[in-house]
Amino acid sequence: MPVYILGPIYFVHGALELEFGNAKMELVSSDIQFYFLCSLLSLFSALIVRSIFFKKPSISTSLRLPPSPPSLPIIGHLHHLRPLLHKSFHHLSSKYGPLLYLRLGSYPCLLVSSPCTAEAIFKTHDANFAARPVSPFNDSLLLGNSGFVNAPYGDYWRFMKKLLVTELLSPRQIERSRAVRQQEITRLLRQLIQSAAKTEVVDVSALLTKLANNTICRMVMSTSCSEEDDEAEKIRNVLKKSFGLVGKMCLADSLGPFKKLGFWLFSKEVNEVTTAYDELLEKLLKEHEEKAKNYNDIEDHNKDLMDILLKVYHDENADFKITRAQMKSFFAVIGEGGNGARVGMEEGLTMSLSMASPIRCLPSVYFNPFDDA
Template sequence: MANVDYQNSFILILLVCLFSTFFFLFVYFFKKPNNVSDLPPSPPSFPIIGHLHLFFSTSLHKSFQNLASKYGPFLHLRVFSLPFVLVSSASITYKIFKDHDVNISSHGPVGLDDCLVFGSSGFITAPYGDYWKFMKKLMTISVLGHQAMQRSQGVRVVEVERFYRNLFDKAMKKESVEIGEEATGLVMSILGKMCMGRCFSEDNNEEKVSKINAEFAALTQKIFLARMLCTPLEKIGISPFKKEVMDASNRYEELLESIIVKYEEKVDENDGNEGMDILLAACRGENAECKITRKNLKALLAELFFGAGDTSSTTTRWAMAEIINNPMIFERLREEIDSVVGKTRLIQETDLPKLPYLEAVIKESLRLHPPGVLLPRQFEQGCKIRGFYIPKGTTLVINAYAVMRDPDAWKDPDEFKPERFLGQEEEKKENVLKFLPFGAGRRGCPGSNLSYIFIGTAIGVMEQCFD
């Protein structure tokens, strides 16, 4: 009899534990947010996991675009208890950046803290505040600002000429040209020398950095998912993609450390005006508003190399593909370049402001093939948008791919028409907050002007060289 009572007690305790566990999971992962009736519409979801299944797609931006076409351009999603707002409309995006830019000035969860690119040590995902402002200022002074650009203009002229000679040699040998690879080589060589001078060209560093950048480009969607889903999944012991991403990150950090060490060893050969000298001074705390660590320095370089390098090479490849597929655009672009530059010299970056059609071609390529297809932010405070309540801490995901193909905002959105960017000033102003290849607002990419220079000169040289 005592044995039976013991068994019954054990079963009762087991049932209580199981019930408590399921109750906890239900309350923690499936709880309804406040003001649920005021939230944006939501597609059907599964118990507990919510819309987790929607995040695992080979082309997440296209999957989200299809979701928006079925359920609407302003959606509320939930992964376990984590709330998301998905925006696929140009008009709603315009409204958010116009009225709530400060409120969405944070990129939200980092996900992989130790990752060199998009980790907590970097600039891109840093919370909006003094550190982020200092890092942006540091990047501007060392590489992207007006004085820094003037200081490094000679480097870009030399590298563009080298780029031309390489293309010309291949043409004479009747060798094929891999446009993305050539553009990547040009950008890496320029960026490296802008930051570190001739030292960067040693040990084949351009190729090494380009190779790891390509790995990170292939991991972009996994890094996005790790950032978005880290909070709920880590609570149940899952760290998605961490090993794969951190392996690439550790190798990137080792490579950059070796490059920096060699630069420091040759300090007497440097003129003190390289971007790296400014960054190292800040790292040592010399007259710096905010002391940064060695890891902060490497993260800044990695984000600069990856951001500018991948964006410029990918956009150049897409732009040339579109130009080649549209002979009339090719001819019009050639005529504009010949009329401004002539046929006796190479295009230079100082020519770019006089080439509006080339700029339009670049912008149209970026519109159709944006380098950053999904833009994550976080609402720091609860607010109302279009009559819907958005709770504090909600992750905002703007589908830039869908926004820049929104038929309500762009005529013939899937067609390559550079002319749409040749409108009057009012039309250009209207395009600003719905044209999102580099993000928008105060957290927009600070290197967009440099990318335009890289892309414009690369396309211009190829236009001049080949029929």
């Protein structure tokens, strides 16, 4: 009998000890979490106080800075900005003058609204304003220092600027790309006429964005972004991800002492976009190299910017020897610039149609000038 009684008693006693032990462990764990949170809050508070009161100014106070509107700690002049940036800038320049000093988060900026001042900055003092901040993602094709936008002022930056102006934006190149632009505009008008026949609602902003993307992609790499194939779908997905990522990185970079934390949060996404860009652009570069080998010498009017850069890349006597990574970064930035046309269309005065009300196409066109018949 005692054996059968003591067994459960010992079992219950052991369970009680185990329960009390778990309670003690939970209390200890809660204490550790509490102390950790207190330490973390103390660290953040110290960083905020240091950034506000004890941080040395990045710009010498002895310099005569342009006039500046009232600012707030940490965010600077961000509270003056509204969703329509051009209206916010116009209001600030009308109130404080054509040349303003702004601090957007941790970024010092100049707001220029005078044509004479802008000409002096971009022509007379171009070298003084060409400095670029060092990117924490040096190996990234889109955000690294090997791209044209983020590259430091030097031989590479001057070479790529000259190449961009002479081969992509020159009157000769614009004339050569006339056929491309006519084809893309014709495609857009065909789509509008088809929508009119069906009385469909049309997102003009999206169509104009597609027009800009397709034109730039065909001028740069002879590839359209709106085709219904796997390669075009990959291009669209990469552009969409990269455009969202650039916005996140700009936000993280404006956090001042906390920007390293923001970079760390988005580092995985940066690596994914970089890998996708690298694979896509490497495939396009190899296709262009194979085309150049098969046709020996491509006619000038059929050359795109990728063909021109590859010719410079393989030329041993070129003025500047570019690397493959620099070419990929250049095309990544150009592609992102075309995708960013949507921002200007949604915020511009003449392209704000989709923000007011959708446009419904009515079948008022009885004669189709683009009919093949």
